[in-house]
Amino acid sequence: MTRFILQRLMLLPLLMIAFSILVFAIVQAPPGDFLTSYTATLASSGSSVSAEQLEALRRQYGLDQPLAVQYLRWMQQLLQGDLGLSLEYQRPNAELIGEVLVLTLVLALFSFVLTWAIAVPAGIYSATHQRSVVDYILTVLNYIGVATPNFMLALVLMWVAFAYLGIGVTGLFSADMVAEPWGWPKFIDLLKHIWLPALVLGIAGTARLTRVMRANLLDELNKPYVMTARAKGMSEWKLVLRYPVRLAFNPLVSTIGWYLPQLFSGSLIVATVMNLPNIGPLLLRALVNQDMYLAGAILLIYCLLTIVGTLLSDILLAWLDPRIRMDG
Amino acid sequence: MAIASATNSAAEERISVASNWTLVWWRFKKHKLALISAGILAVLYAIVLCPDFFSTQDPERTDARQAFIPIQGIHFFDDGRFDPWVPGIVGKRNPVTLRMEWQIDPSKKTRVGFFVTGKAYRFLGLVPMSTHLIGPRDANDRIFLLGSDRLGRDQWSRIMHGTQTSMTIGLVAVTLSVILGVVLGGISGYYGGWPDQVIQRLIELLQSVPTIPIWLALSAALPRDWTPTQVFFAITVILSLIGWTTLGREVRGRFLALREEDFVLAADLAGASQARIILRHMVPTFLSHIIATSSLAIPVMIINETSLSFLGLGIRPPAISWGVLLQEAQNIQTLALAPWLLIPGLLVIVAVLAFNLVGDGLRDASDPYSK
Numbered sequence: 001m002t003r004f005i006l007q008r009l010m011l012l013p014l015l016m017i018a019f020s021i022l023v024f025a026i027v028q029a030p031p032g033d034f035l036t037s038y039t040a041t042l043a044s045s046g047s048s049v050s051a052e053q054l055e056a057l058r059r060q061y062g063l064d065q066p067l068a069v070q071y072l073r074w075m076q077q078l079l080q081g082d083l084g085l086s087l088e089y090q091r092p093n094a095e096l097i098g099e100v101l102v103l104t105l106v107l108a109l110f111s112f113v114l115t116w117a118i119a120v121p122a123g124i125y126s127a128t129h130q131r132s133v134v135d136y137i138l139t140v141l142n143y144i145g146v147a148t149p150n151f152m153l154a155l156v157l158m159w160v161a162f163a164y165l166g167i168g169v170t171g172l173f174s175a176d177m178v179a180e181p182w183g184w185p186k187f188i189d190l191l192k193h194i195w196l197p198a199l200v201l202g203i204a205g206t207a208r209l210t211r212v213m214r215a216n217l218l219d220e221l222n223k224p225y226v227m228t229a230r231a232k233g234m235s236e237w238k239l240v241l242r243y244p245v246r247l248a249f250n251p252l253v254s255t256i257g258w259y260l261p262q263l264f265s266g267s268l269i270v271a272t273v274m275n276l277p278n279i280g281p282l283l284l285r286a287l288v289n290q291d292m293y294l295a296g297a298i299l300l301i302y303c304l305l306t307i308v309g310t311l312l313s314d315i316l317l318a319w320l321d322p323r324i325r326m327d328g
Numbered sequence: 329m330a331i332a333s334a335t336n337s338a339a340e341e342r343i344s345v346a347s348n349w350t351l352v353w354w355r356f357k358k359h360k361l362a363l364i365s366a367g368i369l370a371v372l373y374a375i376v377l378c379p380d381f382f383s384t385q386d387p388e389r390t391d392a393r394q395a396f397i398p399i400q401g402i403h404f405f406d407d408g409r410f411d412p413w414v415p416g417i418v419g420k421r422n423p424v425t426l427r428m429e430w431q432i433d434p435s436k437k438t439r440v441g442f443f444v445t446g447k448a449y450r451f452l453g454l455v456p457m458s459t460h461l462i463g464p465r466d467a468n469d470r471i472f473l474l475g476s477d478r479l480g481r482d483q484w485s486r487i488m489h490g491t492q493t494s495m496t497i498g499l500v501a502v503t504l505s506v507i508l509g510v511v512l513g514g515i516s517g518y519y520g521g522w523p524d525q526v527i528q529r530l531i532e533l534l535q536s537v538p539t540i541p542i543w544l545a546l547s548a549a550l551p552r553d554w555t556p557t558q559v560f561f562a563i564t565v566i567l568s569l570i571g572w573t574t575l576g577r578e579v580r581g582r583f584l585a586l587r588e589e590d591f592v593l594a595a596d597l598a599g600a601s602q603a604r605i606i607l608r609h610m611v612p613t614f615l616s617h618i619i620a621t622s623s624l625a626i627p628v629m630i631i632n633e634t635s636l637s638f639l640g641l642g643i644r645p646p647a648i649s650w651g652v653l654l655q656e657a658q659n660i661q662t663l664a665l666a667p668w669l670l671i672p673g674l675l676v677i678v679a680v681l682a683f684n685l686v687g688d689g690l691r692d693a694s695d696p697y698s699k
Binding site for chain 2: 015018019022023026027029030143144146147148149150151152155156158159162163170261262264265266268269272273283284287288295298299302303305306307310
């Protein structure tokens with residue numbers, strides 16, 4: 001088990017290096033640099049920068065160096081834990097990201113818990129009551145859940161809440177709570193607001209997981225050991241929950257590997273539409289304004305979250321299923 | 329008894345001489361939902377072929393005085409006779425908000441007809457035509473079957489053109505990923521060794537990429553001055569660059585399994601070239617499976633394109649796609665005023681559902697062991 005985890009951990013730095021090159025290449029790709037779009041913004045507001053000032057700024061940020069040098073410099077800073085300075089906000093990137101990273105994680109994890117809390121019981125019910133009315137309704141809901149883009153669902157909910165209930169459902173806090181320091185009341189306020197974005201974010205995943213759970217459980221329910229247990233007079237619920245459900249869980253756990261990362265990147269769209277304080281909108285702004293080190297840092301964090309999510313599911317699966325840990 | 333067994337054996341013979349594709353079709357036909365969905369897709373692709381024929385007017389025609397006109401529902405009968413019409417619209421300026429408020433006025437009727445002459449266009453970009461499936465009989469009238477947007481553009485016609493872009497993107501992006509997946513997965517599975525190692529590591533790397541952020545970053549990197557066509561192709565390439573990995577894995581798995589089969593060995597011994605073995609003997613055995621898998625990949629591409637465009641980083645106006653149309657619905661105040669701007673989203677859901685159902689049907693039908 002330890003060896004298995006260690007092997008996986010060894011792979012992490014290699015992957016991160018590959019990603020850092022990829023990310024650097026992407027944020028470097030747009031023609032021009034931050035200063036080009038900065039001068040354009042200044043020009044549109046009427047002021048301008050002299051050529052010497054621009055040159056000085058370019059030198060200060062190292063934008064005049066060859067790409068390889070810029071990359072190595074960036075890596076050197078990253079390894080020292082320095083994410084660099086945001087060109088647009090003139091503040092350390094680490095600070096900017098730190099403000100919203102926690103909320104990003106909270107949203108994704110909350111959504112994850114919500115998904116499982118809905119999908120597992122729904123899947124079990126569907127499988128044990130195959131071809132019942134509820135099973136059909138759940139199947140239809142699942143198809144629609146998979147087919148609806150996140151942002152569309154968010155739009156519809158926001159519209160219904162606004163037009164028919166007269167409430168705004170954007171943001172993660174009430175207006176008077178945003179500036180408050182963290183504490184119990186603020187946390188309660190967060191809980192009041194987070195469930196809707198979490199639900200929107202998790203709807204497609206919930207639909208998929210319900211289907212996986214249903215299919216797995218159906219496979220298990222047809223096996224002879226279930227019939228044996230039933231013949232011995234075990235009560236139906238106890239039987240289902242104790243044996244087949246536990247076995248049907250393994251494939252479900254293996255979905256975490258793609259599901260957690262998907263939640264992290266999916267939250268980008270939901271957060272933008274619902275105006276949540278999340279790293280998604282921050283990335284979008286940084287990309288549009290060519291604030292390259294901020295965009296790069298955020299992209300790298302997404303990569304890290306993705307890798308950690310996959311790692312977590314591998315470890316969980318190995319812990320649940322001895323066949324995997326023996327092979328590893 | 330004798331008759332029954334005779335028809336039975338006739339049926340059996342029919343099955344035993346049927347080609348693989350006939351068998352797939354017979355099984356697919358049994359899925360009623362999949363069959364209906366296939367019909368919906370056929371209609372959508374007819375629109376893709378010639379959106380102008382289905383439009384009622386020029387999708388780019390703006391008129392600030394006709395902004396946010398509500399849906400003009402079409403009525404087929406007037407006085408019990410077939411005589412299609414849409415109710416007229418009367419506008420009144422609200423004295424408080426100074427906003428135009430539209431009312432449906434059924435007493436004013438705009439006559440519409442099928443196959444009417446309207447704006448000239450070129451069918452498939454070649455044949456000049458001016459017939460439209462549906463439109464006002466008097467070419468000077470404007471009708472808004474699905475309302476108008478903030479610039480007074482006709483949403484019905486815009487949706488027709490958006491359908492063309494969005495459905496094509498899905499198809500082209502999946503075709504590209506299929507090509508990438510089959511070639512790279514095929515090399516990986518057929519040859520093994522170091523090419524296999526390299527390709528497998530590449531797939532692992534790409535699969536641990538956080539897709540949406542990277543897509544966004546890549547689209548943001550596209551030069552601002554590219555033409556809509558260039559952007560369109562760039563977006564398809566971006567979508568398929570990451571999308572091919574699942575298919576690549578599956579193809580590799582099939583190749584690995586098939587490589588050991590007797591019929592491959594037989595073909596090899598008979599002196600068939602490698603290209604012939606792969607294309608003539610191996611690929612047909614899992615072609616139907618690839619088609620099923622890729623028809624399940626198209627809806628994913630469509631959702632991704634729509635999301636990217638919605639965020640302003642995909643297809644850019646003046647090009648029209650479902651995502652571009654939904655950008656108009658971004659503002660909640662606007663949406664409360666003009667909820668019909670959400671209709672393109674409904675179309676996304678219908679298209680994705682249809683693809684998913686057809687894909688499921690095809691997958692079941694192409695599995696020779698299913699009942």
